[in-house]
Amino acid sequence: MNYRHAFHAGNFADVFKHALLLALLDALTAKAKPLCYFDTHAGRGCYALDDVEAQKTGEWRDGIGRLWDAAEIPAPLRRYVEAIRACNPHATLRTYPGSPLLAAHALRATDRMVLCETQEAEAIALRACLRDDARAHVHQRDGYAALHALLPPVERRGLVLIDPPFEVPDNDFASIEAALGQAHARWPAGVYAAWYPIKSHRAVVPFHRHLAQGPFDKVLVAELLVHPDDSPLRLNGCGMLVANPPWRFDAALAGLLPALRDALAPAPGAAQRLHWLRGERT
Numbered sequence: 001m002n003y004r005h006a007f008h009a010g011n012f013a014d015v016f017k018h019a020l021l022l023a024l025l026d027a028l029t030a031k032a033k034p035l036c037y038f039d040t041h042a043g044r045g046c047y048a049l050d051d052v053e054a055q056k057t058g059e060w061r062d063g064i065g066r067l068w069d070a071a072e073i074p075a076p077l078r079r080y081v082e083a084i085r086a087c088n089p090h091a092t093l094r095t096y097p098g099s100p101l102l103a104a105h106a107l108r109a110t111d112r113m114v115l116c117e118t119q120e121a122e123a124i125a126l127r128a129c130l131r132d133d134a135r136a137h138v139h140q141r142d143g144y145a146a147l148h149a150l151l152p153p154v155e156r157r158g159l160v161l162i163d164p165p166f167e168v169p170d171n172d173f174a175s176i177e178a179a180l181g182q183a184h185a186r187w188p189a190g191v192y193a194a195w196y197p198i199k200s201h202r203a204v205v206p207f208h209r210h211l212a213q214g215p216f217d218k219v220l221v222a223e224l225l226v227h228p229d230d231s232p233l234r235l236n237g238c239g240m241l242v243a244n245p246p247w248r249f250d251a252a253l254a255g256l257l258p259a260l261r262d263a264l265a266p267a268p269g270a271a272q273r274l275h276w277l278r279g280e281r282t
């Protein structure tokens, strides 16, 4: 595998994914009972934006860079920007937190995190990043196999984030479909969020069609396009499929998505979409 998330950390797709992740965790932690956060593709947890990888692509400038420098942060995005600021205490944007670190920020002392990462160097960095956090359990193993082995969590409440690298998109869509099917059999009440890239709309249709047929009764889809989704040659947008979303999560996204579009996607053809594949309708 060649994928290194350090090239992409903090780009528009990360901002979208992490703003939604925080909204999901905030909704779930509104109830007192402890929960388990399961990250199947955790990455290294923390990314230095002055590292050679981040500097080489500069992708973060059109992502977190746009919000960091904004004169005023739109209300729906304040929670997300505050979390990024908490990782950059000296007022300069140096570090971009990955999903495990943001989850650690949002979770409570009684919650637990299961974090899976296959690449040794990334797993070592992730352990170092969260070494003082007793809630974090880092596994250097295949996240799909871990999901199969470790679900349901003892807490019987929680969120699974599935965020694969999509080096071979058809394979990753198929892996997510299979993982969600197996996970539903073991833990039908879990909340599952799967991130995916959008190049052309056509490539995403079979994935949506598959999840529209089950096994989850409620499946919500949120998408952000920074360009029209008509070219397979570039990343035009991304989406998050949420199975068993928390109550009124669609209403929360109805405020969050337009704010993300306005902040991250000023080009003509930019758009956001929110719709139910199964269950409740907006």
Ligand SMILES: C[S@@+](CC[C@H](N)C(=O)[O-])C[C@H]1O[C@@H](n2cnc3c(N)ncnc32)[C@H](O)[C@@H]1O
Residues within 6 Å of the ligand: 001, 003, 005, 017, 040, 041, 042, 043, 044, 045, 097, 098, 099, 100, 116, 117, 118, 119, 122, 141, 142, 143, 144, 163, 164, 165
């Ligand atoms: C998109 S990045 C994850 C980013 C992270 N979730 C975040 O938001 O900060 C995907 C990560 O999955 C890892 N990976 C790839 N295949 C994996 C697998 N089968 N199981 C666990 N990790 C995997 C890669 O090494 C990479 O670090």
